[in-house]
Amino acid sequence: MNILVSFASPKEKFELPKTYADRIDYIVTGIGKVAASSSLMKELHRVQPDLVLNIGTSGTLSLEVGDIVASTHIVDRDYMQNKGLELECELLDTYGKPLPLPSIIQGKETNNQMIISTGDNFVTEKEQAHGDVVDMEAFAMAWVCRMQKIPFISIKFVTDVIGDNSIDIWEDRLTSARKGLAEYFERYRITDI
Numbered sequence: 004m005n006i007l008v009s010f011a012s013p014k015e016k017f018e019l020p021k022t023y024a025d026r027i028d029y030i031v032t033g034i035g036k037v038a039a040s041s042s043l044m045k046e047l048h049r050v051q052p053d054l055v056l057n058i059g060t061s062g063t064l065s066l067e068v069g070d071i072v073a074s075t076h077i078v079d080r081d082y083m084q085n086k087g088l089e090l091e092c093e094l095l096d097t098y099g100k101p102l103p104l105p106s107i108i109q110g111k112e113t114n115n116q117m118i119i120s121t122g123d124n125f126v127t128e129k130e131q132a133h134g135d136v137v138d139m140e141a142f143a144m145a146w147v148c149r150m151q152k153i154p155f156i157s158i159k160f161v162t163d164v165i166g167d168n169s170i171d172i173w174e175d176r177l178t179s180a181r182k183g184l185a186e187y188f189e190r191y192r193i194t195d196i
Contacts, residue, residue: 058159
């Protein structure tokens with residue numbers, strides 16, 4: 004299996020175990036939906052992966068710092084905020100079968116489907132969130148993958164609680180996020196796509 008691993012920021016990047024897949028390519032897309040989708044589209048044509056694995060950090064309203072969310076369900080909060088528009092804003096399934104990786108919530112494994120809310124802003128207010136975690140890239144990358152018929156999974160490490168967060172908190176927790184995610188991928192592997 005060939006996997007393309009995407010990170011939004013070079014500060015989030017780490018390498019998966021070399022034995023994780025037959026081939027692993029990495030991309031740092033840049034922050035935001037436009038940067039993520041354009042960078043990903045270019046890389047998809049170059050490496051032709053079997054799966055795109057988006058790894059990164061996120062904020063939350065309902066979870067705890069250190070939780071890890073595995074998801075294929077993503078909403079675009081920018082579309083959702085434009086009430087009255089009938090825009091497709093939810094990708095109900097970007098993988099096509101049961102998710103092969105668990106979420107780790109309060110130290111316990113769960114296969115409950117979690118929702119990522121993507122938008123072009125760093126969420127600091129509680130009323131802006133429409134999911135379990137928030138980011139700025141997953142929806143755009145999932146959309147590109149769906150159009151290209153490539154399975155997409157997003158794994159997010161919770162670094163901050165919305166309303167209590169700041170960019171400084173995110174920066175301070177990056178080391179913990181990389182360490183926690185590296186340990187997660189040492190333990191949990193995608194064995195079948």
